[in-house]
Amino acid sequence: MKGDWSRGAARAVRFAGRTLRGEWHAVVLDPVRQLVRRGLSGLVLAFVAAFGVVFFHGIAQHPFGRRLVWHLGGVTADLPLWLSLLRTPVSLYVPALDLPVWAGITQLFLAFALAELTLGRGRTLAVAYVTTLAGTMTARVMVALGPGWWGLGLPPEVGRILDTGPSAAVVGLFTYLAVVRHAPVVFTLTGGSMVWESVAVPNLAGREHLIAVAAAVVLGLLHGRRLPFPARLVERLGTTPSPPRSDPPTPRPGPPRHPVPSLRLP
16 A cells, blocks of 8 residues: 555656646746847837836826826726727726735736737737626626626626726736646636635626636637638638639631642742
8 A cells, every 4th residue: 555655646746747847848938038039029018018007007196197097997897888898908007096006017017928928919918808808798797687696696886896907917818828838837826816816805806807717718728729610611701613614615617728829949
């Protein structure tokens, strides 16, 4: 029995070592190599996101600036849908006033830096926006359902609470990186912390974070894959039917041709 336990423990240690080593290379070393190769140009989104949060946080310290920030990027569930969609991109840079801003800036910079170096700018922006929008739209659905519905619905007064801001994008980017780069430790830390937050403090932000995690998992599982039906549809629409091949035309019999007499010298 002791030998079986020791062999099992050794296998578990080797598996954990391989997992941590692969995750270290995928999540840390590869982005560092990209940073050395590209320089500071590979951190444009990270610097823009951090500067945007600092800028809006500084403006929000004054009463007029707080109203301005609210009209530009404040999103709540009781707003009209078109206004929420219009403010959602700016809401990525509007931090929650009751949270420490510098800790949030550090997480935001790290999430955007790793994602930009690993995924590129376009995919990073797409994942951040889709996960944030998923949380925002789900909050609207929960408020529309009302109390009940097995704990999914929310009372109407929750619709006046300010949206999560950049935290949903941070959670979504970390989760997407964990799924794409096969990093179970990062996924456990990100998803586990969100589950613990929603259980310990059952509020709107915790639910939106869980929705952001779920949306990022779905996007990560679809990474690099082509859905069969859209692929076939695009392939059919992109190819034009070629005309049927026909035999070469046969020449019609014309009038008999007489040879032209040539002049011969005597």
